[in-house]
Amino acid sequence: MYIDSMKTFALRTKFEIRTRAAATPWLAPVHQATVWWTQWKMRGHIDVRECQVLADTELVIDGFQGSGNSFATVAFKSCQKRPVRLAHHLHAPAQIIKAVKQDIPVLVTLRAPSDAVVSLVSRWPYVSLRQGLHAYIRFYEALTPYLGAMVVSPFPMTTGPIDQVFDAINETFGGSFAVFRPTHENVARIRSKTTLDSEAEAARRQKKSELRAAISHPDYRLLRERAEALHDRWSQHGVTPATTSSSA
Template sequence: MLEKFHNNLTLYTLAFRCKMSLDRFPFLYTNALKFHRRNDKEAYQDVVTNLTEIVIDGYPRSANSFALAAFKSAQKKNYSIATHVHTSSQIVMACRYKVPTLVLIRKPSDAVVSHKSLSLEINDGDKSLRKIPLSLYLKAYIQFYSLIYPYRDRFVLGKFEQVTTDFSSVIREINSRFSTSFTVFEHISDNVQHIFDNSGFHLSPSRKRNSYKKEVYEELSDFPELLSRAEQVYQRFL
């Protein structure tokens, strides 16, 4: 949901809600997504199938891009990776297919604020996008992790702090859990800098995004009950 957005608050909100509703039906959602992406080979491969070799996914802004880049940079071969779908359906179907799966998770307040702030950055602070209530982002976060919670023993959980400081241990845990032999990422400063230098702007901090974060963090105070629910979901996984 980070694509360019053009002044249509109702359409964007409707799409947000429709995505959440459809996400409750994993088989239907993933197949609909594959049909939608059928003419884009790269995007099609991002959706899990029974031939996928590993899934790396989570709620947006939870170190998804860093984990993917770090994983790929360490491997000696190209694996079929399903990633960046950002829906619970992706995780549920991965578990059903018994595909090695890494689920990224971040503290809800930081994840939703960063998600909306990046959207604002991409769309130059669009006024209509500013009006999308942060409650929608919080509800999406709650739904994502609530729907995958019953499958928590079938995937490896990668906390934002661990992924961004010690991704080596995450890959070791994946190998141990799934009896795989993925090459372990050497989490040293040179390797990390290489990832930031060769990835999109969204991976690195930006002054413009930080300016949006200030106003979005203030919006959190408008939804104390939803934030509390999101934090409870987060703590269940910890």
Template sequence: MTTDRPAHPTVYRRVRHRVRSRVSERPAIYLPFARHKYPGPSPEVIGPTTELVIDGYTRSASTFAVYALQLAQPHPVRLAHHLHAPAQLIAAARRGVPALLVIRNPQAVVLSQVAREPDVALRDALGAYVRFHACLLPFRDRLVVADFAEVTGDFGTVIGRLNDRFGMSLRRFEHTEANVAECLRLVALRDSLSPALLGFESGLLSRAALDRELASRPPDPPSETGHAWMPSPRRDAEIERLRQQWQASFTGLWRRADELYASFVRSATAQETSQRRQEPTAMNGRAEEEQWSTS
């Protein structure tokens, strides 16, 4: 198979990527810059009106999480999201703002990123993954953590953990075939960069207003390369080529990335176990209230 992937990313782009990955760890430096660069509606930077932060390393299903969360709610939720910068999550942890960190297996993430962003070298992407998660380790107990498989397969449970951890009352996403299809439809439409769609992500536009806007838009022409936020056969083939080419490379970095991922998986598992223990207690409490209300 032939691809248009450059043999070597340019020095300029490699330096820019490395600088960004380091600066994005520092809220005091990066967040003011991000507010200037991204005035809205998406990505959205944490601010005084933020009700919830949803973020993670790129290619970790944060887009699915954002749409699933908003689709499940009767009213829009003001989200900070899609910055893919640890500074956003660190700021949330320090301020006590509810926050969800989405995580994914490092090999899947890094290969997917490099296949989608040909100007990013694999070593740089892997190093950025390590730095992103390493600087969040001290804050992981102040975040709800959810793995890619759980986000895309049982997001209602993740919303339940957000409610338990932060005292929120978000409506759970029902993981039905129809709901997942609607979520993926919006993910696929994200290529259009529709202001209405991006506003819906951030909680600036209601579902009804979004539906009216989308109904008035002409259909997008078929994409030959696939949607940027969706899997595609072409990208899958490139990922497999990269996996074969780089499988034995950078073993030290891969090992550190796997260790960090495992640490956050343990945090997610501990949070899920805690939630399951609390649910019977909450159910008993509701039963007692019902008993008293009818007596």
């Protein structure tokens, strides 16, 4: 029991240091250390150059954990006609701000805070709900001054007509990226790559149900309201579904 408690404390502390460093400019050296750690950890799994914004980065796809980042990234990669240098799953305002300042196109995913935090904690149970809400607030507050310099994809767009999100990237930044078409077959193919096996997925759904009940407790009300206000502000800048006119 003591060893488990110490392990949880260590993992929770690592998450706190990482999220604070990623959103705080004067902690840039600490953040860079977390980038190096991520690159070492992901070696052999992905191109480690995708773990940070570099001079040849062509597009950043990022957002708070649990906001559809994996789906957006895999969908984008799946339809490109040529290799595109991406930076993704950074979960780091510092890297996004770096991209903005270098005029690199940025797509930031957005999800309602309670849903995003529940998704995060169901995957990383050592993170507390309170810690997750603080991290969500820290992430989007740090990026709010740069809202006009990125494309924002609300969760219903990321998981729905994501082709319109990619169209918005091309239109906003003058790009020519190929656009993923969210047909039933294409979506099923992407989801098969980004979801857990059926048993693990069922266990996670049960955990999410418990966490949704827990995060609605009045103890979290002030944090929820602060996070929801951020979400509402960001949603106003998000890509919206294209309207189609019907002819008489």
